[in-house]
Amino acid sequence: MFKDILETFSKANQFLVFGFQDIKVRYRRSPIGAFWITINMAISIIVLSFVFGVLFNTPIKDYIPYLSLGLILWNFISTNINESCTLFINAKENILNLKMNYSFYILRALWRNIIIFAHNILIIPIVFLVFNKQLTITALYFIPGFILLLLNLTWMMFLTAIICTRFRDVSQIVLNIVQILFYLTPILWIEKSFKNSFFNEVFSFNPFYHLFSITRSTLLGQMPTNNNWIASIVLLIIGSIITSLFFTRFKHKIAYWL
């Protein structure tokens, strides 16, 4: 798997160009183009912060920046994982007619979603300005945090793509898991609400809780704990090893399953 990814990186222009092309195709003939992404996201944020801000009775000044970052990140993560279910299946024509590394399809999707993420993140400076929130020095930790998130997503997508090509109804299971994780991860609600309860133990088993701590929290000025970093790194190592074994075992089968 690592070799496959390195080879894809040696021809990085391939997945970069085609990831970009995907966005172009999607928003062609629309005057504001890809900024529809930003608008859609802004609307969800406004509606959700209104509903949940009132529901949880939290000060809106802290809640909206928290929710905006959470939603944008979650949108990025969930789209990547959900799309990976059908990556190889949708690329059938391509796979059966032109020999390319499988990681091309993964990195192309990841890159496409990074571009979308970049559009969405434009909302954040506005939110921070409006609510007079400042970035602190801990925001620098966002960079290693985000890289760790990307690496973790890579193996998750690879693994999902392989399994879903063989067992078509796993896609439904994946969609379900992603949906459930959305509720189990502190995105809409705030961690503090469950302080000193056994829920805190439960969170530590949710990988996305840690991945959120090393990304979103840094931008909000909270330092991730050592446990957050360790959990994310351990997740990466174990996940990559499992996926790599899977890929080595099944890479010759993928074309047969299509």
Next chain:
Amino acid sequence: MNPSIILNNASVSFPIFNVKTYSLKNRIIKSVMGNITSNNHDKIVHIDALKNINIHIKSGERIGVIGGNGSGKSTFLRLCSKIYEPSTGTIDIKGNISSLINVNIGIDPESTGRENIKLRLVMLGYNNDQINELINPIIEFTELNQFIDLPFYTYSTGMQMRLAFATSTFIKPEILIMDEWLATGDKDFQEKAEKKLNSIIEDSKILILASHSKDLILKTCSRVIWLENGLINQEGNSEKILENYFSK
């Protein structure tokens, strides 16, 4: 190092997943319920697209592949393009391969001709410098002139073919794999395309060409493989095999 392709007892057999076996749910039910539900018809059926193919293709050979529909020609081409790994047996390929099986991969109908040339070249693995170098000769070859900056979907079928052809044939592979003769278009273009194809074939060390045309294979290939139901029915000198095939 001379390019070569050696197939040793290579088979390609596709698992046919009926709806039952595609699904994880049924897998689990089966493993829980054990013998109660597992009948023979639950087993995955395999279709042998190619069976125990033994062949040694040496540098300099021009191979024609013939056979009826479903005889395994396309699978054979894909096997030689490394798209399928043999399910049993081995394949050993030396040399870089270009396969012109489907020349439309990577084309986006909404993009202009020029953009499509770039996209397609990127797909084929060229870097930016090579693309900048190639793009003008390719545009010139297509003779699309002012149309090159119009969206691909506005082209006539012939023009679309020209673009795909031109973009795919600016290559210098050691092993060239082709499904049917590509040259199309009006009479003038066809002649030009023919010349182009012949020149890449001449430059390549190995050609594998699947076709239904007797004349074409007779003209281009020195050796013919006749596939029938996934097996090599006959194989050898072009004239002899073609005569057997077309007189059957």
